[in-house]
Amino acid sequence: MFDALLTPPGDSRDALIAAMRHAAIGGGKRLRPLLLVTTAAMFQVDRTQAKRAAIAIEAVHAYSLAHDDLPCMDDDAMRHGKPSLHVAFGETIAVLAGNALQAFAFEVLSDPATSGDPFVRAELVQVLAQASGAWGMIGGQVMDIAGEGQSLDLPAVTRLQQLKTGALLAAAVEMGAVLGKVPPEGRSHLRRYARDIGLAFQIADDLLDSSGDEAKAGKALRKDAAAGKQTFVGLLGEDRAREQARLLSEQAIAHLGQHGQEADVLRALARYIVERDH
């Protein structure tokens, strides 16, 4: 569906569209779209509409990775086992394609094809914009950069990771519930689920960064230590970090207690997140 929405117009903008596709299509674990579509399915949301919202959140995730890889950021040459965006298309197009992917996300969400209910469309935009901006993902990225070479404690690292990675994962679950017209008070246990798997995901990421396989990851590893970044593994050690991730995964599953088998995929995702090897 990404494919159909990102069609080259047949003029000098084709490189832009190709760059957007390079960044957003055919790589990565698709965890955010999966969480969104799975949560939406619990509330009998039309699958095409859920997939459109999933494309929007993946576009935001993809733009953030593409910009993260820029020379003035982490300067990474590989992403998802292929050249990172600026290596493939140059820095200028990488910056612009990232910006265009962010606009694309909000264009898709605000389109009546994503929901016939304008309240749902506006709320989807609000949840994604809050989660990805200065008070969400980007705020966490800045905290992360500011923390380089600093001796952050566990609460500080938890807080920055909750913003940097957790906010968008929580948004994925919340957007599924928004599409299902679940009111805010009925979404709080899902937010708690998402908060816990978000942290578990980050701890698992830190574990993979410290002991994982670069070929499976499709990107350079062991960069956190080199950049002087404080991680969960650095603070807790590998064994306690692994145990903490497992506890968070169990706690996430416990938040789904009111749901029956319709939540089984969310439960499986909570387990997968801490058991994955890439």
Added chain:
Amino acid sequence: MFDALLTPPGDSRDALIAAMRHAAIGGGKRLRPLLLVTTAAMFQVDRTQAKRAAIAIEAVHAYSLAHDDLPCMDDDAMRHGKPSLHVAFGETIAVLAGNALQAFAFEVLSDPATSGDPFVRAELVQVLAQASGAWGMIGGQVMDIAGEGQSLDLPAVTRLQQLKTGALLAAAVEMGAVLGKVPPEGRSHLRRYARDIGLAFQIADDLLDSSGDEAKAGKALRKDAAAGKQTFVGLLGEDRAREQARLLSEQAIAHLGQHGQEADVLRALARYIVERDH
């Protein structure tokens, strides 16, 4: 109002918020907010709501300038008579603050404080996202870059400028009408007005770039010719370009014929755009 919406949280994200404020507050002609608020006033829109939407479109304009100034883009050290964003805050924060300003724009538009009507909120998001993304402003930026050193003809330059600058100016007028709950068919003359002043604005910009005063402009001039970019002045010569801008301004005013004195400010803006000296 920008001020109240961008408050530093008192932690390591303060540099991010300071950078967003540096880029968005206290510089520039504020043409897009002015067009939006002026159009909204024609339809008796609450002034606070119109100002919120105006802040959103100015945030998008500001992020596009901040990213334009990056070393990998135009590499400009000055903007609005002060150091450009990456000079003041470094490239990393400049990229992130730009991204956060884009998210901020959609956060503001989707907030019920901007309109109690979710249809209006969703439509504001849609108009701004379409105008600023791959099929609008960014598409125009890419066409502009691709055209460097090429001999583009007048229709090609017109087309790229309609996207690069015109799309956001047209969005400003359209968002004012959306807030005023004017249906799409009742907005077409306003779009035509905006299209004409957008082109007139760009021709005036080209004239200023070729013969203007750097101190008044607050930025480096005569960069278009150096970059091998085709401009209206290059294609038409100064005299015909000036005449063309004046004709477009008159044509824009003619599109407002059905309105009485409530459209006088839009008429004055159409005149100002071609007469300004910076």
